[in-house]
Every structure is written in C-alpha cells, then in structure tokens.
Amino acid sequence: MESWLPGSSGPAEAGPRLRGLRGADLAASACLLSGAGAEAGCSAPAVAAVLPAGGSGERMGVPTPKQFCPILERPLISYTLQALERVSWIKDIVVAVTGENMEAMKCIIQRYQHKGISLVESGVTRHRSIFNGLKALVEDQPNRRLSKPEVVIIHDAVRPFVEEDVLLKVVTAAKEHGAAGAIRPLVSTVISPSADGCLDHSLERVRHRASEMPQAFLFDVIYEAYQQCSDYDLEFGTECLHLALKYCHIKAKLIEGSPDLWKVTYKRDLYAAESIIKERISQQICVVMDTKEDEEHVGHRLEEMLKNELNHVKVTSGRDLQQIILEECYNFVCVNVMTSDFEETQKLLNMLEESNLSILYPVVVISVQFLDYESVPFGQKMENLMRIREFAKEVKKTNILLYGLLVYYPQDERKLQESLRQGATIIAALIKERNSGLIGQLLVA
Ligand SMILES: Nc1ccn([C@@H]2O[C@H](COP(=O)(O)OP(=O)(O)OP(=O)(O)O)[C@@H](O)[C@H]2O)c(=O)n1
Numbered sequence: 001m002e003s004w005l006p007g008s009s010g011p012a013e014a015g016p017r018l019r020g021l022r023g024a025d026l027a028a029s030a031c032l033l034s035g036a037g038a039e040a041g042c043s044a045p046a047v048a049a050v051l052p053a054g055g056s057g058e059r060m061g062v063p064t065p066k067q068f069c070p071i072l073e074r075p076l077i078s079y080t081l082q083a084l085e086r087v088s089w090i091k092d093i094v095v096a097v098t099g100e101n102m103e104a105m106k107c108i109i110q111r112y113q114h115k116g117i118s119l120v121e122s123g124v125t126r127h128r129s130i131f132n133g134l135k136a137l138v139e140d141q142p143n144r145r146l147s148k149p150e151v152v153i154i155h156d157a158v159r160p161f162v163e164e165d166v167l168l169k170v171v172t173a174a175k176e177h178g179a180a181g182a183i184r185p186l187v188s189t190v191i192s193p194s195a196d197g198c199l200d201h202s203l204e205r206v207r208h209r210a211s212e213m214p215q216a217f218l219f220d221v222i223y224e225a226y227q228q229c230s231d232y233d234l235e236f237g238t239e240c241l242h243l244a245l246k247y248c249h250i251k252a253k254l255i256e257g258s259p260d261l262w263k264v265t266y267k268r269d270l271y272a273a274e275s276i277i278k279e280r281i282s283q284q285i286c287v288v289m290d291t292k293e294d295e296e297h298v299g300h301r302l303e304e305m306l307k308n309e310l311n312h313v314k315v316t317s318g319r320d321l322q323q324i325i326l327e328e329c330y331n332f333v334c335v336n337v338m339t340s341d342f343e344e345t346q347k348l349l350n351m352l353e354e355s356n357l358s359i360l361y362p363v364v365v366i367s368v369q370f371l372d373y374e375s376v377p378f379g380q381k382m383e384n385l386m387r388i389r390e391f392a393k394e395v396k397k398t399n400i401l402l403y404g405l406l407v408y409y410p411q412d413e414r415k416l417q418e419s420l421r422q423g424a425t426i427i428a429a430l431i432k433e434r435n436s437g438l439i440g441q442l443l444v445a
C-alpha cells in the first residue's frame with residue numbers, strides 16, 4: 001500500500017498553517033490533499049465525507065430531531081456542514097436524512113449557502129444510513145456529480161466542532177492503515193453488569209478510550225465491510241471501526257482527538273454547543289467612530305476601556321470596515337458623538353447587510369450615544385433615540401442584533417471614568433449573551 005505521510009516528499013510550497021500535527025508535516029499533507037501537491041507530482045487522494053443525519057434524537061427529548069435543533073436560530077447540522085465544507089480537500093459531502101426531512105435539509109443548504117452537499121435517504125439505523133451514503137458515492141446514477149473517493153470520512157452530523165487538523169490526521173492515517181478514528185480519554189469508568197444487575201467487573205479506565213468521530217477509511221475497505229455486514233450488525237452496531245476489523249481484518253489507527261469532538265446527544269449538549277459558539281464569535285470587537293483617529297475623542301476612551309475590561313478580546317478601530325468584515329468580526333460598537341444620533345450606525349448597518357456577514361452568525365451592533373443629561377434635557381434627546389426600536393426590528397430580519405447604549409458624559413472626570421467602565425461592562429454582556437429579546441432597547445451607563 002503506497003504510503004505518503006506528513007513530511008514525506010511533499011510539494012515544495014507549504015500548505016495552509018494548521019494546528020495539530022507538526023506544522024510543516026501538516027501543511028505538506030494539507031497541500032497534498034488540496035490538489036496543489038498533485039501539480040508537484042504527488043498523488044493527492046480524492047476524499048469525500050458521509051454524514052449520517054437520519055436519527056430521531058430520542059435522548060434529546062424534544063420533537064425536533066437534534067440535528068435540526070436551533071443554535072442561535074440556526075440548525076445544528078449547518079454548523080457541521082460549515083466545518084466540513086471549509087476544508088478545501090474534501091471534494092464531496094453526502095448527508096443521509098430521512099425522506100420526511102429531505103425538503104427541510106434542502107432549505108438549510110440553500111439558506112446558509114452550503115456548497116458541495118449531496119443528499120441521500122437515511123436508513124432505520126445509523127449503520128444503514130452510513131451504508132446508503134457510501135452507496136451514493138459508487139452507484140451509477142444519471143448525470144451524477146459524485147465519484148468514488150479513495151478515502152472516505154464518516155462523521156456524525158451532530159458533532160459540529162470538528163477542525164481541519166483532526167480530519168487531516170484521520171485521513172492521513174486511513175491512507176496508510178486502511179482505517180482510522182478519533183478517540184478521547186474516558187471520563188467515567190466502564191463496567192460490565194451481571195445478569196442480575198450487579199457489578200460483574202469493571203474495565204481499567206486508563207487502558208481504554210472512548211471512540212469518537214471523525215473516522216476515515218480507504219473507501220474499498222469500509223464499503224466491503226458494509227457489503228459483508230450481518231443484519232445484526234447493521235441493526236445494533238455502533239462502531240464503524242469494528243466493521244473494518246471484523247469483515248476486512250483492518251486494525252484502525254487510533255488518533256487522539258480534542259475535547260470538542262463530543263456528540264450532541266442530550267439537551268445539555270445543545271446548551272454547551274451554543275455556549276462554545278457564542279464564545280468563539282465574541283473574540284473580536286470593532287469600534288466604529290464618527291471622527292478621525294488622532295482626535296481626542298471620548299470614543300477612543302471607551303475603546304481603551306473595552307481593551308482593559310476584555311483583555312482576552314481583540315478590540316480594533318473600524319478604520320477599514322470592509323477588511324474587518326472580511327476578517328469575520330461579528331461585534332460592532334458604533335460611537336455617535338459628532339454626527340446626528342444614528343447616522344454612523346445606519347452607515348454601518350447598510351454595509352453589514354450588503355456583506356452577508358450575518359448569514360451564518362448573528363452580528364451584534366451596539367449604537368452608543370454620549371449625553372451629558374445634566375446640561376442637555378433628557379426628554380429632548382429621548383424621542384430621537386427611541387427610533388432605535390424600529391431600526392432594530394428591521395435589521396433583525398437579516399440576523400443583526402441592534403442594541404442602544406446611552407453613556408452618561410459628565411464634566412466630572414471621575415464620574416466619566418465610571419460611566420465608561422459601566423458602558424464597557426454592558427457592551428461585553430450584550431456581545432457575550434446575544435439575547436435577541438433585548439434588541440432595540442436603550443441601556444444606560
Ligand atoms: N437511523 C439513524 C440513526 C442515527 N443517525 C445519525 O447518526 C448520528 C449519531 O447517532 P445518535 O447520536 O444516536 O443520533 P440519534 O439516533 O438521532 O439519537 P437517539 O439515539 O437519542 O435517538 C446522528 O447524526 C444521527 O442523526 C442516522 O443517520 N440514521
């Protein structure tokens with residue numbers, strides 16, 4: 001079996017910088033898989049992925065199958081598709097869904113602009129769904145887009161946090177060993193109960209691992225295994241690696257995976273997934289100001305306060321908004337001091353709506369006004385500020401969450417420092433929570 005391993009005679013130019021394996025090895029493999037290596041005379045294997053998504057999610061305890069349960073108003077499966085489709089060297093993604101969910105799945109693909117996705121009907125068990133996905137890659141169908149891959153990834157549709165490096169590791173290992181799968185240390189000890197419901201024996205936890213996903217196989221290995229698979233295994237089996245061993249005598253290479261590879265099974269897993277996603281999209285804040293950089297501006301003081309309060313978050317000034325949007329920043333603080341109340345905010349909202357940035361994740365925009373309401377009558381300003389409710393309702397349609405923040409702007413320096421600090425705290429909370437129930441509200445610091 002031809003073996004090409006990271007660091008072998010890969011192509012000259014480094015591939016994308018990826019975490020995980022030694023950078024150069026990983027980059028060389030990624031480059032090889034992405035086809036660039038092919039030009040350098042290396043054989044880049046064709047890689048496809050099969051995602052079983054035909055389950056009913058009974059353990060989740062809700063009517064909607066868990067793969068379609070929303071996280072930040074977007075179905076869970078869409079996050080998994082996004083994770084796989086951004087990997088350039090996976091050429092086809094086959095998703096197995098029930099006939100009754102086929103239309104819903106097509107709508108998800110269209111709405112979130114997923115690419116390279118083919119749908120196949122799932123089976124009554126996970127193994128049967130996977131087998132149907134594999135068949136779709138080899139069956140002769142009229143004008144079919146799919147072609148048989150050399151290596152196939154199998155990944156549960158309800159495991160959204162899969163990174164390119166672990167995919168690369170299992171594919172690289174499957175190319176050499178015939179099969180590979182991600183594993184994790186056991187959290188609880190595995191025991192074996194006796195017929196009368198008492199402890200028969202327990203397994204030494206340190207000598208065992210939990211089998212996770214992704215897994216990868218030489219296509220011919222896993223397809224042969226499924227073709228030979230007994231009805232019992234198809235009905236009750238839960239482990240693809242076991243099928244490769246039992247029916248093809250292939251011992252899968254086991255790859256240590258990251259803690260995020262877990263499967264969404266219970267409702268708590270959905271809450272955990274939402275919390276992780278919120279944290280990931282809150283890592284950068286762009287402060288947009290209606291003034292030149294060099295001017296002494298209370299907006300810059302708010303920006304500095306944000307940097308102090310949120311030291312783990314990258315706070316940038318909105319010098320080049322197009323570039324900031326391209327960097328996938330999902331949080332904007334728009335400081336209006338010089339212009340009329342919402343002029344700067346409206347310009348930003350228009351740019352965001354044109355960018356499609358908010359298709360995949362809700363974008364938070366906080367419109368900040370400074371007001372010394374000891375010298376300016378509060379009522380005179382409030383009528384204008386209340387327009388934010390209408391703005392917020394309108395932009396919510398494009399998944400933009402608009403909040404208002406009125407920052408007390410007193411003459412007294414100590415009071416100003418305190419209101420800036422409270423403003424930074426409120427901004428951080430709005431970004432972290434992304435609560436659509438608060439849109440259009442005017443909070444006061
Ligand atoms: N007949 C089935 C059963 C499961 N799956 C998929 O296999 C993955 C992992 O299975 P599991 O977590 O067990 O999902 P469910 O079977 O939906 O969950 P439950 O056992 O709680 O009903 C999921 O993406 C699920 O949609 C599938 O494609 N076809």
Ligand SMILES: O=P(O)(O)OC[C@@H](O)[C@@H](O)[C@@H](O)CO
Nearest residue numbers: 126156211212213238239240
């Ligand atoms: O058994 P379930 O259908 O919940 O999960 C299927 C797989 O994800 C699970 O068996 C892993 O251990 C990987 O094989």
